[in-house]
Amino acid sequence: MITNPTGRLTQGQFSFLPDLTDEQISAQIKWALAHDWAVSIEYTDDPHPRNTYWEMFGLPMFDLKDPAAILMEVNEARKTFPNHYIRVMAFNSTRGVESPAMSFIVNRPANEPGFGLVRAEGPGREIRYSFHSYATDKPESERY
Amino acid sequence: MSDAENTLSDVNEVDIDAIYRESAIQDVLDRLDAELVGLVPVKTRIREIAALLLVDKLRRQLDLTAGNPSMHMSFTGNPGTGKTTVAMRMADILHRLGYVRQGHLVAVTRDDLVGQYIGHTAPKTREVLKKAMGGVLFIDEAYYLYKPENERDYGAESIEILLQVMENQRDDLVVILAGYKDRMDKFFESNPGMSSRIAHHIDFPNYNPAELVQIAKLMLAESNYRMSAEAEEVFSEYVKKRMDMPNFANARSIRNALDRARLRQANRLFNSRGRMLTKVDLMTIEAEDLLKSRIFAQGTDESSRDDDE
Numbered sequence: 365m366i367t368n369p370t371g372r373l374t375q376g377q378f379s380f381l382p383d384l385t386d387e388q389i390s391a392q393i394k395w396a397l398a399h400d401w402a403v404s405i406e407y408t409d410d411p412h413p414r415n416t417y418w419e420m421f422g423l424p425m426f427d428l429k430d431p432a433a434i435l436m437e438v439n440e441a442r443k444t445f446p447n448h449y450i451r452v453m454a455f456n457s458t459r460g461v462e463s464p465a466m467s468f469i470v471n472r473p474a475n476e477p478g479f480g481l482v483r484a485e486g487p488g489r490e491i492r493y494s495f496h497s498y499a500t501d502k503p504e505s506e507r508y
Numbered sequence: 509m510s511d512a513e514n515t516l517s518d519v520n521e522v523d524i525d526a527i528y529r530e531s532a533i534q535d536v537l538d539r540l541d542a543e544l545v546g547l548v549p550v551k552t553r554i555r556e557i558a559a560l561l562l563v564d565k566l567r568r569q570l571d572l573t574a575g576n577p578s579m580h581m582s583f584t585g586n587p588g589t590g591k592t593t594v595a596m597r598m599a600d601i602l603h604r605l606g607y608v609r610q611g612h613l614v615a616v617t618r619d620d621l622v623g624q625y626i627g628h629t630a631p632k633t634r635e636v637l638k639k640a641m642g643g644v645l646f647i648d649e650a651y652y653l654y655k656p657e658n659e660r661d662y663g664a665e666s667i668e669i670l671l672q673v674m675e676n677q678r679d680d681l682v683v684i685l686a687g688y689k690d691r692m693d694k695f696f697e698s699n700p701g702m703s704s705r706i707a708h709h710i711d712f713p714n715y716n717p718a719e720l721v722q723i724a725k726l727m728l729a730e731s732n733y734r735m736s737a738e739a740e741e742v743f744s745e746y747v748k749k750r751m752d753m754p755n756f757a758n759a760r761s762i763r764n765a766l767d768r769a770r771l772r773q774a775n776r777l778f779n780s781r782g783r784m785l786t787k788v789d790l791m792t793i794e795a796e797d798l799l800k801s802r803i804f805a806q807g808t809d810e811s812s813r814d815d816d817e
Binding site: 425 | 609610612622634635638639641642643679680681782
């Protein structure tokens with residue numbers, strides 16, 4: 365299930381673990397940089413699992429060589445969006461791969477209401493199921 | 509008790525050799541000696557810094573406190589005294605000693621740090637700082653950052669951010685400011701915060717004529733040229749004359765002079781068509797290539813025209 369007993373969003377890597385410390389985040393970024401993956405930071409307040417493209421925070425960081433610089437940007441993002449989901453992504457641009465290689469959440473709202481299951485009745489007693497994040501009932505930027 | 513002391517000293521001896529070899533720091537220092545002529549005070553200071561970092565590394569292995577020393581530097585000196593070259597080496601040295609993680613050099617000037625309108629400067633400066641993290645940020649002609657005559661200048665904002673990062677993220681990057689001595693002194697006077705955060709103020713002395721000739725030989729050797737014995741004499745004469753003229757920029761002027769000499773050499777060889785040229789011909793710069801210089805022809809009359817000597 366997407367709503368798990370801890371009531372926390374579980375998307376990407378490490379999401380069942382306690383929040384990563386800054387040191388652990390640095391270590392992960394270091395790994396990504398060592399593989400020449402492009403690291404970026406994204407944020408959203410719509411945590412639906414099909415919401416693949418979050419907003420990018422700041423500029424792409426192709427030219428940064430050190431995890432400290434990216435961690436600085438992460439902290440900047442946390443300061444700007446303390447109540448949003450923020451994730452760090454690493455994109456592998458190798459020809460033939462060209463997809464995200466890493467993605468993990470580095471910031472989450474204090475209160476995560478989770479998801480509801482919506483049943484839509486169709487013709488002939490057919491039921492279509494969908495998820496609905498309680499947070500998205502409110503307009504953007506007032507959600508958390 | 510004495511047993512413990514013995515083991516302690518044993519560990520010590522093993523470590524310093526191992527670390528020394530592992531960092532291959534001697535290699536860098538040797539190259540510094542071989543490729544950079546003169547600059548004794550600079551080399552001495554680099555040796556001291558290397559020793560300090562090495563000892564600190566050792567202390568850390570033995571669980572002694574080794575406060576992360578501040579490594580921000582200011583390089584002052586006349587144009588062409590090797591500030592950028594040394595900064596490049598410095599990044600390498602600090603990397604080998606494990607003080608910076610990546611060891612790259614990001615060279616910037618005022619244009620890269622200061623924006624053109626309100627709110628433009630901070631992101632721009634931060635962008636540069638981020639790029640330099642894990643390495644060395646080299647700010648050339650740093651005094652342009654601060655323009656006291658214009659109180660609405662955005663340079664001060666840039667300095668403020670620089671100071672903050674220099675203080676709080678010492679482990680993440682090393683800042684080297686460079687510029688002419690007198691202007692840098694004035695810059696530090698008006699920015700005492702900057703001055704006190706820089707641990708190493710290194711002054712680059714001017715080269716003397718003998719050193720300049722040696723530099724010329726090194727430069728020529730690098731590009732597979734050489735001077736004939738006669739040309740060498742003429743060149744040392746040239747250096748002495750050139751030094752008395754305005755706009756003399758030490759090694760940079762030497763490089764320009766050599767470039768022009770190569771031009772004349774090529775011209776001379778081209779005009780001597782009809783005979784076979786040897787490898788030595790192509791490599792050698794003769795006295796006449798240098799004697800055609802304007803300096804010998806007219807003395808200091810046209811001294812301001814740097815490009816035509």
